[in-house]
Amino acid sequence: MKESLSYKKRISNTMLDFDRRARSRKQNRFSKGDPAQKFMFQVLFDQNMDWKLAWKNVELFETRIGTLNVKKIAKMPLGDIHRAMKGDKRKSDPDEWKALHRFPKKLSSWMKGTCKRLVKEYAGDPRHIWNNTKSARLIEERLKEFPGFGQKKASMLINILANDRGFRNIDRTEIDISVDSLVRRVFLRTGLADFDSKDDIIQVSRKLHPEFPGILDLPAWRIGQDYCSPTWPDCNKCPVGMICKKKKWRTRDTD
Secondary structure (H helix, E strand, O other), X not given: OOOOHHHHHHHHHHHHHHHHHHHHOOXXXXXXXXXXXXXXXXXXXXXXXOHHXXXXXXXXXXXXXXXXXXXXXXXOOHHHHXXXXXXXXXXXXXXXXXXXXXXXXXXHHHHHHHHHHHHXXXXXXXXXXXXXXXXXXXXXXXXXXXXXXXXXXXXXXXXXXXXXXXXXXXXXXXXOOOOOHHHXXXXXXXXXXXXXXXXXXXXXXXXXXXXXXXXXXXXXXXXXXXXXOXXXXXXXXXXXXXXXOOOOOOOOOOO
């Protein structure tokens, strides 16, 4: 059953109220002071793991490899990068022996490929991807040319630029929501999305907030992480729990 537009607006407005309260308590996820290359690597690492661990593991990678300099990494043998990613099981310190990602070989290839493309197309500086345009669509297309960057990571990076890193010139009407498992679950269970489809989630976000479709990204992500768990959602404490349709059974396309 498809929900009415008025119901969806109530849900989205409640989510935004929750996000404003969270921001007023300075519950921001991201550091504004990280250099651009470190920020881009953090987004690249953010897959199949908690974001805090992804952010931390970029720092561990820097310690192991000795640098986050894009030009230096682009010239490194892939084997050296892979050894830093997978860790050294002979070490006793977890910061030295643990793998930095679930798929260290794949991430190593992404890291080297990203650095090589940055050097070739952007003089080794990720800021050249976004500083010379106001178009979020163009920035997303540029990011999706990098290995490991799809819609999710590209739109997530753009949302962080707009919301957390002070990039004010970007055209927010072109910033889409970043569709990951947390956002997808919240959109499905609340009834914001009619179908379990990335395109449907993007389209309903554009319809509800054409001035900034990505504005629902962070509140949906927060709710998915803190309240709307896969098996035991805490509906009583959830910010939208009083009005949510609680479609907890929804896991695939439905009519």
